[in-house]
Amino acid sequence: MDPSQILGAQFGGEGPLGWIFQVIFTLLFIVMIFYGQRIQMYVMIREIQGSLIRLRFIRDKGVKTAIDTIKEIGKPETDPTERVYQFLEYVTILPQSMDPAGIVWKLEHILDIREDRFKDEVRLMAPSADETNVNNLENTLEAAAALNIIYKVIRHFYILGKKTLSLYIIMQIQMLLPLIMREAEAYSSALKAFSYGQPIGDGAGPLVAAKLMHGRRKKKIEKDCVVAKVPLEGRTTYVIKAEGPGGNVGKPGEAIKRVIEETDGKVATIIMIDAALKLEGEKPGEVAEGVGAAIGGPGTEQYKIEESILKYKIPIHAVIIKEDIGDAVSPMRKEIFDAAEVAIDRVKRLIREKTKEGDVVIIAGIGNSIGVGQ
């Protein structure tokens, strides 16, 4: 009995159907031996293609939202579409780091120029927008630009993978896709929040500061930051946050440095409140404590804070509110909003435990102040 007869017997032996199955199985076997990896690659390419279609949809929708918001708020005389597309392509060339001495200041300078340029562009695109809306529109466009770059990078690897048929190029992008898609979806909801001026998860720190300084006299300090002198638990606290309700993070490092210098370094402790990325399995809105400068971003502000506290040997404490990347840039979740009260209790407890009555304390709420007044 030859193998075909054995196989045929397995599926009824006689009749055309048995032969059809026999041929299908034999062909499948041969195809899998020679083209198994290639088939796997095509499956991956198709998966990337599907995600790329979705990314393009998210990007296009984001850009449309940005253009519509500019038209609605800024009331431009000419169509801003072309200018928006130019904005999406802006690049920031980071300073050379071969000789790293002084790179913090070089980076800060470049970032300042970038921010000023972005704001100027927004003012040109939306002449009727006030300062709050200029900040919100700038954030909206930055989110659209982030979506654009994600789409273009994935498209680059997709085309490169198809051209070279290299399994490793395709595989690395396919493996990272779930995380990239999560990030793109997060930026998409961020864009919506920025265009409406809604508070976002990252605003948890400024929210805590706003609640503490509400009803007190505020003073503008450094770039886009406000400070208020608030008596708390028998101590004098300087509460700092980025000026809201426009979308900006300010320069809290510079503001903290200024307050330290104004008080001749006589600060008993600094407490920083910020949103921090949670690990999977942790609940959003969980509050945790620690030490160190709780601040993200490019690192220039953290550097300034660390320099100042080192000079005067000031202890620094951190209160963090946990959330994932999606929550951080999406409209604020109720759990995160409620966590602000828990964070305030922790701040008060820290003040009682770590300082004496009459001491000076700095409290800094770090994050984007969009949708959060003071």
Add this chain to the structure above:
Amino acid sequence: MDEEEKPVRRLSSIVLIIIVVVLALSASALYQAIDLYLKQDVASGYYLLIGFLGLAFSIYMLLQTRRRMRRFALKTTPVTTTITCQKCDFKNLREFERGDFILKEAGSCTKCDGTMLISAIYRELKEKVKEERF
């Protein structure tokens, strides 16, 4: 604001042909299985197995494609603004409007004429509560 937009995405014709072919083969395998069972042939079991496997595969493929097409929409959760009276604690909840921000004064209270303040802006996610093992 509570919108859901769907882009146009059609089912790939190749996938559709594969599904139809597998469905036809499964149906004929099931028919053959019944035929052989009536003749009391042991091979009917194999046909039955193949028929059901093919049927399950094609239904799964169809459902997967439908699921993917459904996931292709961007969902937005409604954002709520809470306005609280500073004097009598009267609360008013409404959908977020452009221009709202936390700690913004929002007119006077309808009950006591006190100052109303936007005390909260948040979105409430109604997630299915799953019991996590870890």
